[in-house]
Amino acid sequence: VEQMLAPLSAGACVVMRGSEVPTPLELARRAAAQGLTVINPPTAYWHQLAADRDALELLARSVRLVIAGGEAMSPAAAREWASGPAAGVRLLNGYGPTEAVVTCTAYDVAAALPEGAVYVPVGRPLGGRSAYVLDGRGEPAPLGAPGELCIGGVLARGYLGRPAATAQAFVPDPFSATPGARMYRTGDRARWLAAGELEFLGRRDHQVKVRGFRIEPGEIEARLAEHPQVRESVVVALDEGAGGKRLVAYVVGEAAADVLRAYLAERLPEYMVPSAFVRLEVLPLTPNGKLDRRALPAPEGDACAAHEYAAPVGDIEEALAGIWGEVLGVERVGRHDDFFKLGGHSLLAVQVVSRVRQVMEVELSLGAVFEKPELSALAGQILRLQLARFDPETLARLAQLIREPGVEGAPSMEGGG
Numbered sequence: 001v002e003q004m005l006a007p008l009s010a011g012a013c014v015v016m017r018g019s020e021v022p023t024p025l026e027l028a029r030r031a032a033a034q035g036l037t038v039i040n041p042p043t044a045y046w047h048q049l050a051a052d053r054d055a056l057e058l059l060a061r062s063v064r065l066v067i068a069g070g071e072a073m074s075p076a077a078a079r080e081w082a083s084g085p086a087a088g089v090r091l092l093n094g095y096g097p098t099e100a101v102v103t104c105t106a107y108d109v110a111a112a113l114p115e116g117a118v119y120v121p122v123g124r125p126l127g128g129r130s131a132y133v134l135d136g137r138g139e140p141a142p143l144g145a146p147g148e149l150c151i152g153g154v155l156a157r158g159y160l161g162r163p164a165a166t167a168q169a170f171v172p173d174p175f176s177a178t179p180g181a182r183m184y185r186t187g188d189r190a191r192w193l194a195a196g197e198l199e200f201l202g203r204r205d206h207q208v209k210v211r212g213f214r215i216e217p218g219e220i221e222a223r224l225a226e227h228p229q230v231r232e233s234v235v236v237a238l239d240e241g242a243g244g245k246r247l248v249a250y251v252v253g254e255a256a257a258d259v260l261r262a263y264l265a266e267r268l269p270e271y272m273v274p275s276a277f278v279r280l281e282v283l284p285l286t287p288n289g290k291l292d293r294r295a296l297p298a299p300e301g302d303a304c305a306a307h308e309y310a311a312p313v314g315d316i317e318e319a320l321a322g323i324w325g326e327v328l329g330v331e332r333v334g335r336h337d338d339f340f341k342l343g344g345h346s347l348l349a350v351q352v353v354s355r356v357r358q359v360m361e362v363e364l365s366l367g368a369v370f371e372k373p374e375l376s377a378l379a380g381q382i383l384r385l386q387l388a389r390f391d392p393e394t395l396a397r398l399a400q401l402i403r404e405p406g407v408e409g410a411p412s413m414e415g416g417g
Contacts, residue, residue, distance in 0.1 A: 069094030
């Protein structure tokens with residue numbers, strides 16, 4: 001609604017992304033070719049864009065404004081943006097839940113990011129909006145003190161067919177002079193900074209945001225509990241670097257990861273299916289018998305995987321395994337491992353494509369990662385792209401060497417050849 005209707009109402013042209021997520025370089029090329037001046041990506045995608053200097057150099061030729069929102073923005077990435085090739089491109093950090101009709105506050109990042117900031121502020125209320133940070137009694141919290149962020153002004157009507165939930169979240173606004181005014185209780189923690197900016201501090205409950213989607217882990221746990229081979233489970237969102245998160249399910253039971261993944265895929269949206277499943281004998285508990293979330297082990301690959309580990313074969317597979325390990329945050333990647341079953345998703349696939357371009361000097365398409373998610377298969381695609389750069393005479397000579405085993409200097413075609 002915001003990304004389409006706001007520019008149209010201002011007389012601007014709206015260019016749709018399309019069905020596939022472009023790599024940062026592809027986006028920059030498209031911006032330059034079509035003369036795009038404003039880009040509005042999710043924060044998770046913006047983190048990938050901010051890390052690609054080649055894309056930023058090209059992007060800066062036409063784009064004057066980037067508006068990111070949906071998740072917490074990394075201060076380190078924001079500082080790199082302000083000092084890198086895109087320093088002249090204005091960057092806004094937007095905040096606003098759907099209930100408050102999307103964006104309701106914004107912060108000009110490059111202009112005023114405080115030195116040493118742990119969080120990137122979300123700024124001040126936009127026109128027609130008001131923001132309150134309230135303590136447990138519903139009173140305004142003192143400057144610098146955390147409280148619940150509530151939004152007044154333009155709001156949604158409520159939740160369709162859920163009057164109780166509407167009454168709980170949309171409450172009378174005691175600070176407004178407008179009769180019948182309401183405010184929305186976001187459930188987010190925030191505080192006011194001395195400069196008059198809002199700083200987002202996270203959720204008041206266990207609700208999390210992963211790749212821009214708001215998720216209740218308890219809903220996933222409830223579905224897992226319905227599986228006959230699951231005795232207990234807990235789902236958490238773990239940091240994966242650059243401000244992103246991924247869902248990990250810890251399961252007590254006999255079900256394999258592939259079985260649980262397929263089971264949940266039939267019952268939940270794709271973004272709610274955990275990217276990794278870790279099998280445990282028991283869930284760790286604190287001395288007073290409560291779940292000890294801090295004691296949950298970090299996932300190593302996919303701990304419920306059905307196949308045995310097989311080491312990468314050949315230089316291409318080894319290099320690709322290193323890239324996957326770096327991007328996914330796993331120590332060991334096998335040649336039969338599936339990128340998405342190791343915790344990958346579309347935004348991380350964009351990062352893989354960028355790293356392959358930097359390390360192997362190959363323009364791998366994002367679609368290739370989806371079509372060939374197994375490491376050995378994707379390595380084979382990279383090899384074919386490398387061979388395509390040779391002239392026909394060289395290729396003929398290579399083919400002759402391959403057909404003549406034992407010829408000195410014959411190349412090894414292990415690793416996807």
